[in-house]
Amino acid sequence: MARPILQIGLRLLTAISRFLAPAPGGGWRRSSRNPRDLLGR
Amino acid sequence: MPRARSVILGLGGYLAHDANAALLVDGHLVAASQEERFTRIKHDGCYPRLAIADCLAQAGLAPADVTDVAFAEKPVQSALFNLTGQPGNALTRALGRFLPERVAGLYTTPARTQFPAARFHHAWHHLSHVAGAFHTSPFTRAAFLCVDGKGEDYSASAGVIDHGEIKLLWEQPWENGLGLLYTLVTAHLGFASFGSEYKVMGLAPYGRPVHVESLLKLVHTDARGGLRLREPVRFRHTVMTAAVPLVTAATGIPARGKNDPLTDAHVDLAASIQKLFEDEVIKMARFLRADTGEANLIFCGGCAQNCVAAGRLRALGIFETLFNSPVGGDMGSGLGAAILLARDRVAPGEKLRIAADGFYLGSEPGPAPTAAAPWNVPYTGSLHDFVAAEIASGKTVGWVRGRMELGARALGARSIFADPRAPGMQSRLNLAVKFRESFRPFAPAVLAEDVGAWFDSAAESDYMNYTANLLPARRAALPENFSAFKLRDRLDFPRSEIQSVIHVDFSARLQTLRSEVHPDFHSLVAAFKKITGLPILINTSFNVSGQPIVRTAAEGWDCFLNTDLDLLVLNDEVFRNPALKTRDEKLTWLAQFSKSA
Ligand SMILES: [Fe+2]
Numbered sequence A: 001m002a003r004p005i006l007q008i009g010l011r012l013l014t015a016i017s018r019f020l021a022p023a024p025g026g027g028w029r030r031s032s033r034n035p036r037d038l039l040g041r
Numbered sequence B: 001m002p003r004a005r006s007v008i009l010g011l012g013g014y015l016a017h018d019a020n021a022a023l024l025v026d027g028h029l030v031a032a033s034q035e036e037r038f039t040r041i042k043h044d045g046c047y048p049r050l051a052i053a054d055c056l057a058q059a060g061l062a063p064a065d066v067t068d069v070a071f072a073e074k075p076v077q078s079a080l081f082n083l084t085g086q087p088g089n090a091l092t093r094a095l096g097r098f099l100p101e102r103v104a105g106l107y108t109t110p111a112r113t114q115f116p117a118a119r120f121h122h123a124w125h126h127l128s129h130v131a132g133a134f135h136t137s138p139f140t141r142a143a144f145l146c147v148d149g150k151g152e153d154y155s156a157s158a159g160v161i162d163h164g165e166i167k168l169l170w171e172q173p174w175e176n177g178l179g180l181l182y183t184l185v186t187a188h189l190g191f192a193s194f195g196s197e198y199k200v201m202g203l204a205p206y207g208r209p210v211h212v213e214s215l216l217k218l219v220h221t222d223a224r225g226g227l228r229l230r231e232p233v234r235f236r237h238t239v240m241t242a243a244v245p246l247v248t249a250a251t252g253i254p255a256r257g258k259n260d261p262l263t264d265a266h267v268d269l270a271a272s273i274q275k276l277f278e279d280e281v282i283k284m285a286r287f288l289r290a291d292t293g294e295a296n297l298i299f300c301g302g303c304a305q306n307c308v309a310a311g312r313l314r315a316l317g318i319f320e321t322l323f324n325s326p327v328g329g330d331m332g333s334g335l336g337a338a339i340l341l342a343r344d345r346v347a348p349g350e351k352l353r354i355a356a357d358g359f360y361l362g363s364e365p366g367p368a369p370t371a372a373a374p375w376n377v378p379y380t381g382s383l384h385d386f387v388a389a390e391i392a393s394g395k396t397v398g399w400v401r402g403r404m405e406l407g408a409r410a411l412g413a414r415s416i417f418a419d420p421r422a423p424g425m426q427s428r429l430n431l432a433v434k435f436r437e438s439f440r441p442f443a444p445a446v447l448a449e450d451v452g453a454w455f456d457s458a459a460e461s462d463y464m465n466y467t468a469n470l471l472p473a474r475r476a477a478l479p480e481n482f483s484a485f486k487l488r489d490r491l492d493f494p495r496s497e498i499q500s501v502i503h504v505d506f507s508a509r510l511q512t513l514r515s516e517v518h519p520d521f522h523s524l525v526a527a528f529k530k531i532t533g534l535p536i537l538i539n540t541s542f543n544v545s546g547q548p549i550v551r552t553a554a555e556g557w558d559c560f561l562n563t564d565l566d567l568l569v570l571n572d573e574v575f576r577n578p579a580l581k582t583r584d585e586k587l588t589w590l591a592q593f594s595k596s597a
Helices: A004-021 B049-059 B075-084 B090-098 B101-114 B125-134 B177-188 B197-207 B212-215 B238-250 B264-292 B307-315 B330-343 B370-375 B383-392 B425-435 B450-453 B487-492 B519-532 B555-563 B583-594
Strands: B007-012 B019-026 B027-035 B068-071 B119-122 B141-151 B154-162 B165-172 B217-219 B227-229 B294-302 B322-324 B397-400 B412-419 B442-447 B467-469 B507-513 B537-542 B569-570 B573-576
Touching: A004 B075, A004 B090, A004 B569, B007 B049, B007 B330, B019 B049, B019 B330, B027 B049, B027 B330, B049 B101, B049 B425, B068 B101, B068 B330, B075 B090, B125 B141, B125 B154, B125 B165, B125 B294, B125 B322, B125 B330, B125 B383, B141 B177, B141 B264, B154 B177, B154 B264, B165 B264, B177 B227, B177 B238, B177 B264, B197 B264, B197 B307, B197 B487, B212 B217, B212 B264, B238 B264, B238 B322, B238 B383, B264 B294, B307 B322, B307 B467, B307 B507, B370 B442, B370 B573, B383 B397, B383 B412, B383 B519, B383 B569, B383 B573, B397 B555, B412 B425, B425 B537, B442 B450, B442 B519, B450 B507, B507 B519, B519 B537
Parallel strands: B007 B068, B068 B119, B141 B294, B294 B322, B397 B569, B442 B507
Antiparallel strands: B007 B019, B019 B027, B141 B154, B154 B165, B217 B227, B397 B412, B412 B537, B442 B537, B467 B507, B569 B573
């Protein structure tokens, strides 16, 4: 039961990711990461 | 001893390659080592249980004393990328941020089981590299350039670090960047096993960089060192292997099988990828210098292990000072993650200074095996004087003494030493230990106080992290048509007095020795200089091809028996080679490691 839902979720995520993925081409991008992010418990 | 307030265990490379552990007790680096040295599987990426145990034993602590565990990667972020197959974007990043790290249960389970009371942390992979390098560097502020195969989904990160406060300014958020291109060409050249890039770097001086333009057809580039492959190649072995024909198509050079001979075209290709790589790194550094205006540069990440590029970067003086960490690659990632966390607990405006003690951070070798006793060689006077005299008389020596070094290179605690002047020493040592020839010369270890008399850079290279060139006055005159010689003839042509440590282009991958950083090794080379006048020894790692560097005295003895080395030093004792094994027995022993070679 959980498996198909997971698969649909993954497929959806992949589709949206493809849409949001950086355009082809190289180059430095401005970083959007938080360097202090250590995700502590 | 008062109870420690903060015991941080840094873990890196787990479920990937080069699993490693480091222990920081109240802000002091107590121990660090790589799991491969314990499991005896090169680049082992299992949970580093044995390295952890060794770190705790050195600190005299129990698992229950560990207050924090810091991982050198964000597995959820990586997993999202791997699942969707897309480079980092706002969605996967946001999901990585909000999904609880417990999602990566498989990843942290062994550590959570071993350290149930500890807090858990996950550092951005590249920032582990940056913190590990910066806090063991002399700088209080610097620009940083991390060029890495892949950290989460990033191939490069850059910014400024001020007393440990990191400003992350730029990133190349895709896996198929500069490091991957180098690895792809490495695979094309027949070195498909993990961590073989140094072989291509070593081959490069023998070729001509005539294929740079062809290789550039494979990528998008710009003036700032931004680079991305046109095809979505990934670090997965099967994907990489399937992508090798791209290099063939671009260059017209057939891919080399693992055991095929190296042709001149292959050697030229090695020279070309190295040239392209150096040029891109230099563009990155120029961009970063102009963007940040900083005087110092921290160059780190797996690609910073390319000491030829680091040497060229330093010689160009784009930044006034350059620091290239010996553990800038993944073997020091756990160390970096632990430091990053410790740094978070220091007052702003203060730099957490980490004394790395020459990176001799592993444990002592333990006693010599009793089986060795009959072959003990008695000596009078100092060990260093005795061994130096033996080396000066042409003997090859295995050396297992003091705490083991961290990182990919032997820094003089688990090393093989020999006289670089001895004729034919390069092939003699290769045959004695590896039972095959190699085109790569060995690395010279030079007294820091004498390096300027031999090489064109007198700056430190404590950890073999830079190359320098032999001074013109020390070079033999070459025939006019030398560059037209066949590779073999160029190799064999007498080019200098210390032939076995000098590349065909007169460069050398040197280690400079300072008595305050490498007291034991410095004493040995100083003793050698007293006898011979030469302040230089060959230093190569004590292992056979495909085997991790030896760790204990017993492993040193076992390896020694299977080589044709003359002498073995274990702690304060010297042993001669009993020559108990036939050549066939040695080759059989050697073959067990060649699977991973
Ligand atoms: Fe890395």
